[in-house]
Amino acid sequence: MRTLLITILFLFTSCQGTRFYWETRYEVTQWDSQDQAKLNQEFKINQDMSAWHPVFGKYCSSLKSDRANLFVCFKNNEIRIVSSYSGILKGDKPIRKLPRTVKKYLTKIQDQPGFLEHREIEGYIEDRLKVKTKFVRLLMYGPGSTILKDELAQ
Numbered sequence: 140m141r142t143l144l145i146t147i148l149f150l151f152t153s154c155q156g157t158r159f160y161w162e163t164r165y166e167v168t169q170w171d172s173q174d175q176a177k178l179n180q181e182f183k184i185n186q187d188m189s190a191w192h193p194v195f196g197k198y199c200s201s202l203k204s205d206r207a208n209l210f211v212c213f214k215n216n217e218i219r220i221v222s223s224y225s226g227i228l229k230g231d232k233p234i235r236k237l238p239r240t241v242k243k244y245l246t247k248i249q250d251q252p253g254f255l256e257h258r259e260i261e262g263y264i265e266d267r268l269k270v271k272t273k274f275v276r277l278l279m280y281g282p283g284s285t286i287l288k289d290e291l292a293q
Contacts, residue, residue, distance in 0.1 A: 158280035159228040160287070161245065163220045163261055168269040170216045177267075182260055184211050198291040202256055209253045211260065212291060216271075220260050221287065222253040223280065233282035241275055 179185050179200065186201045188210070199212035199221070208223035227247050228235075235241060248254055264270065278286060 156226040157228045158226050159224055159244070160278040160280065160283045161222050161224065161248070161257065162274075162276050162278060162287070163257070164274040164276075165218045165264055165268070166271045166273075167216050167218060167264070168271055170213070170218065170268070174268065175213055178211070178260075178263065181263060182211075182256070198288075202253075209256055209260075214291060218264060219287075219291075220257055220264075222257045224248045224251050224253070228277060228279060231279070233279045233286060235277040236275075238275075241277055244277055 182202060184200045184202050188199060188201050198214065199210040199219075202209040202211070210219075210221045212219040212221065228244060235244070245254075265273075278284075
């Protein structure tokens, strides 16, 4: 009986999925401190994260909001918008890039805090800056943090 109960609990908890990051990364033709200041002012992205976030603190700023775990990272001519969402990502691959897979998961989180802000920042960048390339991917929480940190540190 105990084994059956443990098995049922395991199946139930595994159905919830894993917390994940949605990352939109832009490579822009030109980016300077004035552009960054305008973006920060527009979205109130000014919270220094170095004291409380071990991964993104050194490289990113956060949206000052209790509603979202949303970070904007600036490095040379690269801008990354990273937001975090609760457990719906299934499987153990740390990175998902297929457009239909990304679309499937983004459809599921449209009503979660941070989604609209992420979209608004994307629109701002696409409307005001010359974008060379745009990459969108999902990263599993945990391994994804390490991947992002390593990429930003290079």
